[in-house]
Amino acid sequence: MLTPMQMGRKELYDSLPFTATFGLQKQERKLSQAFASYAADLDMLANSANEDGFIQMEDVAPQPKPGSEEEARWKKTQHKVMDELEIEAGVLTPSLMMAVLIAVLVMFLSGYNTGVMNAPAAVVFPGHSIGIWSLAVSAFAVGGPIGSGVAGSLVESLGRRNALLLNMWTFFFGGMILSLAPDMYTIIVARFFIGVASGSATVLVPIYLGELAPPTLRGTLGTMTQFATVIGILASALLAFPFGTPDPGWRYLFAVTPVVSLMQIACGSFLLESPRWILSRDPQSLKARSIIKKLRGLRFDYEVETEVELFLSAAAVQDNEAENNGSAVVQMFQDLRVRHLAVAAVLLQMAQQLCGINAVFYYSTAFFEGIIDNPLVGTTTICAVNVVATYVALLLMDSCGRRVLILWSSGGMLISVIVIVLALLGYMPNVVALIAVNVYVSFFEIGLGPIPWLIVAEMFDAKYVATAMSLSSQVNWTCNFIVGLVFPYLDEYLQ
Template identity: 30%
Template sequence: MRFGSLEFDGGENVGVCTRMASVLAPSTTVRPIAGGYASPLPSRLTPTKVHYNPQPLRSMKKSKKNAAASQSSRLPLLPTVITPNLRLRPQAQGADYSSPSPSDDATEDVFSWSSVVIPFLFPALGGLLFGYDIGATSGASISLQSAELSGTTWFNLSAVQLGLVVSGSLYGALAGSLIAYPTSDFLGRRRELIAASALYLVGGLVTGSAPDLVVLIIGRLIYGIGIGMAMHGAPLYIAETSPSQIRGTLISLKELFIVLGILLGYLVGSVEITAVGGWRYMYGFSAPIALVMALGMWALPPSPRWLLLRAVQGKGALEDYKEKAMNALAKLRGRPAGDKISKRQIDETLVSLKAAYAEEESDGSLLEVFQGASLKAFIIGGGLVLFQQITGQPSVLYYATSILQSAGFSAASDAARVSVVIGLFKLLMTGIAVLKVDNLGRRPLLIGGVGGIVLSLFLLAAYYKVLGSLPLVAVGALLLYVGSYQVSFGPISWLMVSEIFPLRTRGRGISLAVLTNFGSNALVTFAFSPLKELLGPANIFLLFGAIALLSLAFVFFYVPETKGLSLEEIETKILN
């Protein structure tokens, strides 16, 4: 006799099969007849698939579990057949056994690594170009002010003029995040990233060929607008197109690309620092990378979730958008167009999206992000990117050279080498976060990392107050800070921002988070110099340590775990 894909020889095992049927379908009855049992199941049991589920039969009520347990005490054990992860799925006669059930695909997306690399790579280039600007500007600001090396007649820049050049991309990023707020849902993730790459391209070319200071600053602003739009669109596109099992890994890898960009900027700067007009090459080097990003994004499909969002919003025919979404998902997963798995996943996403919109029939206003589940998401995401900026990263890196010099490291005499050393360490620690984020989860990395930040800041304060004779304490605290930041606030903040917002407000919510990030960055940049003069290093590290302690409490009490959940599950299980 066969039950599903399990074969029984008869005798006592027939009773085992019958009892298993009663456990799987408690509401049915089995009546004895001559020579055996009559079951409500089909008289000829067709073989079915054996499916594996990390939570077998947990949907049964407790009373049914107890009943099954009491029955199992009378059953012979079958350890070689039934495992803790085994789920048997009886099918009606004539059912289609060739495709998995919806619940299987909702739990785990079917994908190949080769199919997810390209949809990740080109959006991640937006992060690399952001990091490249940070690294290249450190060398370009030196080259630009050199009478021998600038190659200009306007090299003698004032502090305000130099500040505008250095911070021009930051102001542009603020403008870009403001532009993204009302336009992101209209443009879509893909077109937003194409626009960002075009702004990167134009900004890099204008900056590299600037004939005077005004054009240089305009080029920096254009490039910065590209940063604001890319840092909004890239996590959105990656989050909405990634399989849920590796979403955390891929979005954290985007942070790794930012660090790689910083290192690339340092490298190009160190090569071109002795060339006349080297700053032009440093800024212009971003243009070909931006062109690759633009061509790659042009070839990628739109986000399937964005297409469904437009359908539910009534921006076009539902069936047309649904068909486009199915084709986009199939292309992203490397499947044939119109395959059953993509169709089922699109149907499930559409159902959850319609349910979300059914609660509020209107399209919502620009202020909808400050209401209900969206407000809760903004508190979580906005809080993380705010604490990311105000827990002292600029101040720690500012004192890095003097700390290493006090410990006797010869590399500290060369600021460029110190930057490369710290950049390599950041890269290493970010790699650890990338490898562990979908294994350990978001909360453990955040709590452990922010705890390390708190300890390192108080150690630095103690060094400048009472432990000045122990420079190795400062070096250890510096490395602890950098490492802890790169496994917590560095990658996890943007990961949480990209996945925590409901789909209907995700575009606007992330634009507000990006605005919060760059706004707080600008605030810290402006406030650091006067605070440094007013408080001194010991007290400024105490201040940042207290803020970091507050951020640790915020993470512990407010930030949820999203590991392994689909974006729709995050919306229904955490935000509602």
């Protein structure tokens, strides 16, 4: 029969995902070894606890006598364990900060190229048809699923750092082709390659940041990917004011992509390889230990070895998940326990794109023509609201819960769309349409924007999470392509 302490421990482990319990068990073993005699006393007291599981404080074993050798040994062990706990907490060292900033610039470029085609539609090779322009816009989403599909194998075979550098070179060459394009067909090809780079970025950057960041900074650094994306969209709108003009103006707008990617490549020496990836191939690697010392700001060898143990444990969990993935999508849908979760994940990704949010980011400038004097002002306002709403979403995410935010997000977007339609039909002033679009974007960012990505990792266990993420990404990019291709025809029909 389990003691109350053991039962409480079991309930805690059962309620957490495998990767979390692994770390807790590891830390529990460290503390138990450090305070073995006191842990034994507590276990003995737990066995004699009352039925409610309470222990009287006066029953706890006394601490060592002041000045004794036992007290000295106890304090030495306590300090070592606290040092190890501080190592796990982690700090934002200069090496970690530089690696993170260089990596998240990839997501900035992904966001920038999401919005960069919005403003110059009327000045890039004037006279093109709606079909050609919509194909140029949506070619970005054609390359996306291809990039996300190959990124998984590249990140394992080449390593995190080299895969990111290859991604930067793809952005560079795609951006150069785009800015020097002689015709619309070349622009379509360039957008496809940039889409491949953006799709792979959605896989590479989260993996890289998750492996470099210490546990206490992982959530904070993880949110930087979303911020970098929305800031990239905002930057494309702001730069459209000086550069959204006839040739050569629009070429400068497109040239931002190769310039930023070239800056990243030039700073490639600061882009450290993931110690987890190195240690998974060579547990005795001195290079991995040197990188860990830089990332964590460590001074002593025992601190480095403690961190090495944590990386090796995480790598073992990751390898176990990869082995358990089996026949991927088919196996996931055959498993009755997770089939409904898989359906929910797919439907959420479809809802995220088919709600039309990327129609706003792709074509808002054209949408605001005739509604306000300068359509770029409307587009920039939307992008700025998008950044603010993303920050608000981060504050609400844990306090309100996923389901509540999804419901509020969907309801708010529905009401906003109704108001937009009424304004476009002339039942309300044009300024109401501008306000309603901004409200629509705000409600999107507090729910349907971030949650479909977060909830997949939370719903699935280690066996299926990678497969579910891959499937969700494919569905998302496919629906993104449909929206980008179809919306101009719908807009023309409604007018």
